[in-house]
Amino acid sequence: MTYCVGLCLKDGLVFLSDTRTNAGVDQIGTFRKMTLFQKDNDRFFTLMSAGNLAITQAVKEILLQGQLLNGINLWTAENTHDAAVVVGDAIKQVYDRDHEALEKAGIDFNCNLIFGGQVKNERPRLFNIYSAGNFIEATPETCYFQIGESKYGKPILDRVLSFTTPLNLATKCALISMDSTLNSNISVGLPLDLLVYERDSLKACKLVTLDESNPYFQMIHQLWGERLRSAFNSIDEPSWTGANKDKSISAPAKKMGAVPINHPPAKTKAVKSKAKSKIVKTTKAAKAIKTAKPIKKAAAKAKA
């Protein structure tokens, strides 16, 4: 698996990727998922990849060779949008070559990319490119993309990040998002490739590969767990008595009663009618199914 996150912010772009791949749990490998393209003082692009490694490497190779796709490549595209079209075309070329064989083998054509950068005289831009070669672009409202194992690390991005977050703060946020993912999923692993691209620099400004020995990542890894537990401990526990109204958890919901408590089907008539009233809440289930054995009368009539 993989986790990559790309941010498109007022001051530039942040790219962070892990380096673990796996085919089952007994075939773990280390492969870079970040590729950088730089034409000095003219353009700078970053590509991050998730999905089938053979597919994403094939796409990358086409781009690195500078193959012309509909007459352009990453080095000649007029802007970052056109460069994203080139990346999409490279995916389509690999699809045309491999999809039949993959289908025969029962393997999905799985390729999910984050591509971003800047061409001189335009703003930095960020795209999420799908297996079909089509893509979407980040906006100030939705300023990040994740690919791969994205869910564990999404909450902290949702809580902290906005388009105006300064680059260094956003870098911290991306690293915490990665740390949460590393902690909860062994298919994502160190080292990490991190690039902080400063707007209009047209080059890899801050580029580093982080492993267990990196002082800052060590600090993040240790402190974030501690601070999270402190934050957790700083919130009051629920009050079930209702004595403290602000902390009371026992206030009933407005539109929905409590979960009914089901008791054993009764044997005597008196108890039966009690059981019947308890079971009324489950009538939607009774309507929807036909059980293999005949439904008991009490349940069948429960709606009446």
Add this chain to the structure above:
Amino acid sequence: MTYCVGLCLKDGLVFLSDTRTNAGVDQIGTFRKMTLFQKDNDRFFTLMSAGNLAITQAVKEILLQGQLLNGINLWTAENTHDAAVVVGDAIKQVYDRDHEALEKAGIDFNCNLIFGGQVKNERPRLFNIYSAGNFIEATPETCYFQIGESKYGKPILDRVLSFTTPLNLATKCALISMDSTLNSNISVGLPLDLLVYERDSLKACKLVTLDESNPYFQMIHQLWGERLRSAFNSIDEPSWTGANKDKSISAPAKKMGAVPINHPPAKTKAVKSKAKSKIVKTTKAAKAIKTAKPIKKAAAKAKA
């Protein structure tokens, strides 16, 4: 979708489920995923369900009817383990009835349950029951199960929860886990059903349905976001200069160099050899693929 979490702790059990179901984004419904079974002073069970709603309701109906499966039902099973076998057998019965028709319709037989409780004279137990009716049991080392949309809410459980966590603290943790999920995924929604089961009580001790108006959940929802941001802000930003060693992010990794920067394929011989050295790191890609067009010599020989 669904998010349910069940905890099996020293002092008892905690069950928390949302109530949103969906079939596509334009068919959203509210259905309970928590079902309670109580035989006074003898046994207490809770079932939470995720997956295909028609399947999980059919399973629930069989259990509520007290149908005998291999001679026992939830009311007569000798212990919680045997009760879990009954639940598994109910799944198998629905499978036998429906799987052919579901296959024809191209629908997976998807049923994932959390089942737990206590029978008099044994300890509280918690099980995760799969679509095949087989199951695993929680242990002190792995004391929680999640079903449905589980990833967003896993990091906080991993950081905070252990077998000895008191029930009220664990309840807070489950609610924060749910809040993180609600925040990041619209397929999970309020109201929530919460049950805190106290060991040896053999009844629903603390049972409540929470919606937007619940004072405690309101507090969690507001404060957790704030405290998370405070925790985030309390951690120093990375230092790229290396001036402060503890915060330095620029220290290189030990086993892996930085990501290579790729430049445009060169036209003159002198520049070509420079470009060649930059491309060496991508040889694994070159080995693995056959591009549709002939590979340029520089790339083909890159490993040499």
